[in-house]
Amino acid sequence: MYESLQQLDTLSINFNRTGNWLLLLFMAVVMYGVALGLKPQFFRGVFNRPRALFIGLFSQWLVLPFMTFLLCVILRGYIPPMVAMGLILVAACPGGAVSNFMSSYSKGNAELSVLMSTISTLAAPIFTPINYAIWGGLYVKYMDSSAGDVLRTLQVPPTQIAVTVILIIGIPVLLGLITVKFAPDASAKLKELMRYVSIVVFVGVAALMISQNIILFKEYIGYIFIIVLIHNLLGFGIGYTAATIGKTPVKDRRSVTFEVGIQNSGLGLLLLFNTGIFPPEVAKGGMVFVTAWWGVWHIVSGLILGTVFRFTGFDTGELSKFLHKK
Numbered sequence: 001m002y003e004s005l006q007q008l009d010t011l012s013i014n015f016n017r018t019g020n021w022l023l024l025l026f027m028a029v030v031m032y033g034v035a036l037g038l039k040p041q042f043f044r045g046v047f048n049r050p051r052a053l054f055i056g057l058f059s060q061w062l063v064l065p066f067m068t069f070l071l072c073v074i075l076r077g078y079i080p081p082m083v084a085m086g087l088i089l090v091a092a093c094p095g096g097a098v099s100n101f102m103s104s105y106s107k108g109n110a111e112l113s114v115l116m117s118t119i120s121t122l123a124a125p126i127f128t129p130i131n132y133a134i135w136g137g138l139y140v141k142y143m144d145s146s147a148g149d150v151l152r153t154l155q156v157p158p159t160q161i162a163v164t165v166i167l168i169i170g171i172p173v174l175l176g177l178i179t180v181k182f183a184p185d186a187s188a189k190l191k192e193l194m195r196y197v198s199i200v201v202f203v204g205v206a207a208l209m210i211s212q213n214i215i216l217f218k219e220y221i222g223y224i225f226i227i228v229l230i231h232n233l234l235g236f237g238i239g240y241t242a243a244t245i246g247k248t249p250v251k252d253r254r255s256v257t258f259e260v261g262i263q264n265s266g267l268g269l270l271l272l273f274n275t276g277i278f279p280p281e282v283a284k285g286g287m288v289f290v291t292a293w294w295g296v297w298h299i300v301s302g303l304i305l306g307t308v309f310r311f312t313g314f315d316t317g318e319l320s321k322f323l324h325k326k
Helices: 002-010 017-035 040-048 051-074 081-092 097-105 110-122 124-142 145-150 158-182 184-211 214-245 250-261 265-272 286-311 318-325
Strands: none
Touching: 002 214, 017 097, 017 158, 017 184, 040 051, 040 110, 051 081, 051 110, 051 124, 051 214, 051 250, 081 124, 081 145, 081 214, 081 265, 081 286, 097 110, 097 158, 097 184, 097 250, 097 286, 110 124, 110 158, 110 250, 124 145, 124 158, 158 184, 158 265, 184 214, 184 286, 214 250, 214 286, 250 286, 265 286
């Protein structure tokens, strides 16, 4: 496994910047659909009862990066350093629009999800570089010094923050709230339509991302799939467990689960392909491959978990009761 994954360091991943802008446009459309189900008064409720917000941000900014580092330590004999550093980079990224849709789709607290994504994105210039430096630095120092070449000081582009906060979250949410206020009947019908449109968009985006590197995915996806799956489940587990122990309502628990378990891996790719931060040779191999596959997998896993939450009593049964006792 180790040797097979190490071969990724000699391969180049296709990263289409034009496709990335198209993806951002799709995310804005999805967020408009999410906004059709938002209620302004519920935003006030999040601030009046901020426990779930604090638990979510604490788990995302501190617990997830720390647990990711421990995961890399445990898997040291199975994954090469570039794959480990890719996992640490993803864990350092904020949440994104994907988690907002999944929260809404799963009948979670969409308002809480939107606020968490907005706050974590605005704080990304601080927490993303800090988490990558701390946990990446510990990995290089104590686990594998050969990863030192990719231990760079991250600089999150302000334009990317502005695009995410204003164009992908801010404007679509504002337009959605305006639609609900002035055309409530039409917005109710449009909300149902947009849910299905969003699912089709996500499936199309996943297919597009795979098609750009289909040969590489077919040949090397096996081990990467397992590693990203474990990491993704770790994120979901952290969010769900923390929110349950914190005795948050079911809707809040679902949203915290998605916010902690789904990261903005697109930002990670932008950082990796920024030659002002990482040398061009880093745009090859395990670090990029892990980050790219994360962008595909969190759509799939989010839809699966969202469907489980939406149509079953999974998170209202014995598991949550057991965690409350703990």
